[in-house]
Amino acid sequence: MNTVRLLSRSAYNSSYIKTCRPYLALNQYQNQSCRNLILDSPTSEFVKLHNLTGADSGIVEVSLDRPNAKNAIGKDMLRGLSHVLELINQNSYANVAMIRSSVPGVFCAGADLKERRTMNQSEAKFFVNFLRSTLSYLEAVRVPTIAVIEGVALGGGLEMALACDIRICGENALMGLPETGLAIIPGAGGTQRLPRLVGKAIAKDIIFTGRKIDGREALSMGLVNYCVPTGEAYSKALSIARDINQKGPVAVRMAKRAINEGVETDLISALVLEEDCYDQVLNTKDRLEGLAAFAEKRKPRYTGE
Numbered sequence: 531m532n533t534v535r536l537l538s539r540s541a542y543n544s545s546y547i548k549t550c551r552p553y554l555a556l557n558q559y560q561n562q563s564c565r566n567l568i569l570d571s572p573t574s575e576f577v578k579l580h581n582l583t584g585a586d587s588g589i590v591e592v593s594l595d596r597p598n599a600k601n602a603i604g605k606d607m608l609r610g611l612s613h614v615l616e617l618i619n620q621n622s623y624a625n626v627a628m629i630r631s632s633v634p635g636v637f638c639a640g641a642d643l644k645e646r647r648t649m650n651q652s653e654a655k656f657f658v659n660f661l662r663s664t665l666s667y668l669e670a671v672r673v674p675t676i677a678v679i680e681g682v683a684l685g686g687g688l689e690m691a692l693a694c695d696i697r698i699c700g701e702n703a704l705m706g707l708p709e710t711g712l713a714i715i716p717g718a719g720g721t722q723r724l725p726r727l728v729g730k731a732i733a734k735d736i737i738f739t740g741r742k743i744d745g746r747e748a749l750s751m752g753l754v755n756y757c758v759p760t761g762e763a764y765s766k767a768l769s770i771a772r773d774i775n776q777k778g779p780v781a782v783r784m785a786k787r788a789i790n791e792g793v794e795t796d797l798i799s800a801l802v803l804e805e806d807c808y809d810q811v812l813n814t815k816d817r818l819e820g821l822a823a824f825a826e827k828r829k830p831r832y833t834g835e
Contacts, residue, residue, distance in 0.1 A: 574610020575610075576595055576596040577595070577607060578592070578595055578632075579591070579617060579618070585772075586775070588623060588626065588779075589625065589628065590624045590628070592611075592615075593631070593632045594607070594632065594633070595631075595632040595633065599642060600633065600639035600682065601637065601639060602639045602640060602642040602643070602645075608660060608664060611668075612664045615667050619672055622834070625775045625779045625782065627674070628676045628764075628767050629676070629690070629694060630678035630767070634680075635680070636680075637678075637681055637683040637703070638684075638686065638687025640686045640708075661686060661717070662717060662718045662719060665689055666693070668690065669694075669719075669790070673782070673783065674786060676694060676698060676767045677690070677691035677697045677698065679699035679705070679745075680699070683699075683703060683704070684708055685709060688720065692723040692724060693723065696767075697748075697755055698758065698763050698766050699748060700762060701744070701757060701758070702745065703754075704743075705748055706736065706741060709740070710738060710739075711740045715737070720737070732751055776832075777832070778814070778820060778830075778832050778834075779816070779834040780835075788800075791803055816830075816832045819833075
């Protein structure tokens with residue numbers, strides 16, 4: 531893995547913190563506990579980070595790898611995911627991240643219910659809060675994120691995908707939020723992100739009934755961006771990641787900020803935000819490089835500066 535380089539303080543960073551409020555708004559005990567969880571176990575055998583090289587430098591892959599539990603999210607896996615997201619957000623050369631599964635036939639089966647049965651009420655509440663805040667952090671990561679869904683994505687697994695910017699699934703994908711069948715509700719953002727994607731009526735149908743939907747239905751309702759033949763979700767995601775990777779890195783990050791924050795406010799405020807984001811790209815070397823490449827009819831060479 532390449533050396534991680536810390537981001538410099540910028541207007542984007544302050545906005546990022548504001549966007550990530552759910553992640554940071556835990557009470558003091560929870561914040562300290564979350565930090566301890568990350569520091570006590572900075573790596574996890576269940577979550578792996580890989581930086582692509584060569585022409586694909588700038589693309590990073592997060593692989594979920596817990597085959598014996600269908601990638602169910604337990605404490606260790608959640609610690610690993612949180613740590614990996616921190617690394618991506620601090621990684622100055624990361625331009626786009628793909629979240630995929632190394633386990634055939636499954637993206638993520640949701641929370642580890644066997645582990646959940648061993649928790650008392652207070653421990654269960656803390657775990658769900660930590661999962662919710664981690665997925666809020668995923669949503670606010672500074673680079674675009676792509677969920678690669680082959681097979682099952684249920685409960686917390688679908689909520690993880692919902693926190694990504696782009697979702698690509700195979701036709702064999704099976705998605706759902708079955709929590710009401712366990713007498714609970716989706717607690718890691720599902721009740722909020724799903725209706726924002728597909729509308730209230732469809733979200734209520736999916737959540738109230740706990741029914742599962744396949745890849746084609748997910749595409750028809752706007753839950754995923756692309757549905758491809760089974761086994762081709764990764765290649766489609768890589769193609770999109772490569773396309774993003776060729777664009778101006780600062781511009782892509784500012785576009786993500788403008789969209790994420792702008793849709794949560796009124797149009798006038800959103801246009802002010804857009805102006806601020808545009809100002810962030812005006813003085814970059816990449817903007818001048820883009821103009822020069824256009825004039826010279828060549829491919830631009832962006833550096834993120």
